């Protein structure tokens with residue numbers, strides 16, 4: 245199928261993009277990598293009157309390491325994250341997630357901001373942002389505002405972004421010494437969206453788990469932390485036995501719905517198996 249008719253604008257600055265979004269309100273849609281939006285147009289699942297193509301706005305791109313955080317511009321491509329020495333060094337969780345996102349052609353165009361603004365519940369980068377305690381920065385007519393990752397993902401394809409706002413970047417705190425992370429997902433074929441995924445981050449210093457953030461994706465309408473599981477790990481020896489003992493808590497944390505991939509019981513089982521595998525891969529965990 246072909247996309248419905250639309251007008252096309254290619255602003256050169258954030259200010260120009262915001263003016264266009266303010267002018268056209270609900271009838272405008274931001275175009276970043278186009279890897280989700282263009283199929284939605286072609287399937288007529290979206291029919292914006294105006295596409296605001298932000299690909300020429302240099303200020304939206306790039307990875308910058310500051311004293312306390314790593315800033316990822318919204319327009320930074322998945323492939324750029326995968327190639328970045330700064331991401332590999334400071335945010336190994338993000339580096340580990342990238343090869344699971346689709347295929348090289350899609351990673352060459354798809355953007356960090358597009359993935360987070362879309363809010364697909366089975367996407368990898370939103371889960372990493374939540375596990376690492378990132379803060380999103382959105383710009384609108386009234387200036388910029390900061391939104392913690394835990395408040396950003398509101399539900400199925402729903403985020404805290406308001407009409408007329410542009411996601412411009414996210415800041416990821418630099419991990420503290422002794423912190424480790426691990427990532428894994430189960431998909432029918434490599435590159436497919438996850439049936440279930442886990443992004444974990446926390447301290448294994450002193451051979452004990454502490455401050456664990458264990459995020460599941462692909463099992464609910466948005467990525468979410470497993471609070472009881474995290475609590476069961478707190479202060480326990482960083483060892484396989486502690487992980488096995490805590491896995492039962494996932495019955496309370498997760499209530500997956502049946503989907504095309506399997507029944508609710510199957511998804512819960514897969515989530516437990518995957519969580520066990522992922523946590524045991526963390527640096528500092530004795531297996």
Ligand SMILES: Cc1cc2nc3c(=O)[nH]c(=O)nc-3n(C[C@H](O)[C@H](O)[C@H](O)COP(=O)(O)OP(=O)(O)OC[C@H]3O[C@@H](n4cnc5c(N)ncnc54)[C@H](O)[C@@H]3O)c2cc1C
Pocket residue numbers: 273274275276277278279280281282283298318319344345346347350353354355356357358359361362364366367368369405409410411412435436437438
């Ligand atoms: C075959 C296929 C397989 C895929 N597999 C995966 C996968 O396994 N995991 C995964 O995570 N993704 C997957 N994707 C999606 C891919 O990662 C997309 O890149 C991503 O979902 C959207 O990013 P984009 O830059 O292409 O955004 P676009 O398609 O351009 O936009 C997506 C949405 O976000 C909005 N938007 C974009 N940028 C901004 C911004 N800066 N501010 C406000 N709103 C904005 C757009 O208006 C639109 O609503 C797949 C895509 C395809 C086609």
